[in-house]
Amino acid sequence: MAIPTKRLTTSELGVYIILTIVGVLFLFPIYALILSSFRPGRDLMRYGITFSSIIPDFFSTNNYAALLTGHRGEYPVWYRNSLILACSQTILTLAFSSFVGYGIGIYQFKGKNALTILVLLIMIVPLQILILPLYKIMTTLHAMNSFPGLLLPFIVSPFAIFFFRQYASGIPRDYFDAGRIDGLSEYAIFRKISVPLMIPAYGAMAILIAQQTWNNFLWPLIVIQTSNMFTLTIGLNSLLTPYGNNYDMLIAGSCAASVPIIIVFFFFQRFFISGLTTGGIKG
Numbered sequence: 311m312a313i314p315t316k317r318l319t320t321s322e323l324g325v326y327i328i329l330t331i332v333g334v335l336f337l338f339p340i341y342a343l344i345l346s347s348f349r350p351g352r353d354l355m356r357y358g359i360t361f362s363s364i365i366p367d368f369f370s371t372n373n374y375a376a377l378l379t380g381h382r383g384e385y386p387v388w389y390r391n392s393l394i395l396a397c398s399q400t401i402l403t404l405a406f407s408s409f410v411g412y413g414i415g416i417y418q419f420k421g422k423n424a425l426t427i428l429v430l431l432i433m434i435v436p437l438q439i440l441i442l443p444l445y446k447i448m449t450t451l452h453a454m455n456s457f458p459g460l461l462l463p464f465i466v467s468p469f470a471i472f473f474f475r476q477y478a479s480g481i482p483r484d485y486f487d488a489g490r491i492d493g494l495s496e497y498a499i500f501r502k503i504s505v506p507l508m509i510p511a512y513g514a515m516a517i518l519i520a521q522q523t524w525n526n527f528l529w530p531l532i533v534i535q536t537s538n539m540f541t542l543t544i545g546l547n548s549l550l551t552p553y554g555n556n557y558d559m560l561i562a563g564s565c566a567a568s569v570p571i572i573i574v575f576f577f578f579q580r581f582f583i584s585g586l587t588t589g590g591i592k593g
Contacts, residue, residue, distance in 0.1 A: 347565045348370055349369075350373075352557065384538075385545065385559065387538060388541060388542045388545035389542060391540065392542040395461070395523060396524045396570070400519045402461065403466070403467050408511070411472065411473065411476075412474060414426060414429075414471070415478030429475075430472065432468040437528065438528075440463075454533055460529065463529070469518075470519065473515060474515070477511040478508065485504075486503065489502070510581040513581025516574065524570065531544055542563070542567045
């Protein structure tokens with residue numbers, strides 16, 4: 311017996327066509343950038359995105375080979391630094407922010423609402439206002455030009471705290487009561503009950519924090535003082551100088567730099583929508 315198939319209505323077909331066109335328009339710059347990374351950088355700067363760049367007549371891996379050997383061979387060092395920073399920042403921020411957000415969302419204590427309002431107020435303060443005091447703190451701690459100097463100011467994120475607070479507030483209290491009846495400590499309840507239930511929230515925040523850390527430019531620019539500590543954002547920017555621009559490495563390096571974030575997104579994407587949706591249900 312044949313399985314009946316649903317026929318698309320004219321309106322549904324029109325929506326699919328429009329969304330396909332919009333998707334192609336959004337993906338075209340990425341497609342052109344990837345193809346340009348296999349061509350000499352001067353071609354893109356001289357001719358722009360032309361028909362020949364859309365359908366190239368040749369490919370060359372010289373630009374990617376230059377990433378390993380060119381510019382004193384520092385690109386792999388920049389890549390390593392960014393990976394270390396992004397992984398460390400994501401793990402630490404998820405751990406501390408979820409712990410604080412869980413405490414605010416679950417427990418009742420005096421000043422809870424005031425603390426929530428304080429978190430919201432900190433969220434609206436731009437980083438530029440905090441640059442000077444953060445810089446003074448890092449110099450006092452002798453943390454300049456080091457990974458601790460890059461990590462310490464952001465291992466607790468107000469946005470992540472508020473997000474985990476919202477998510478934890480939606481967890482039924484019966485789970486926690488059952489854990490206490492079984493003799494679990496408050497920390498054990500968090501580790502064995504709350505953390506598994508908040509996996510979607512962790513997945514959503516992992517994408518956002520990793521992307522923010524990977525693309526961060528301002529704070530590393532202030533803290534980093536030597537080229538061996540450059541992250542990718544600082545290192546790629548150093549390829550543009552008043553004496554000449556290395557577009558070959560810049561374009562290929564930008565394409566290679568996007569790979570980790572794409573991997574993170576595809577790994578956690580199934581948690582992203584559910585985490586954002588559930589976290590905003592109750593507050």
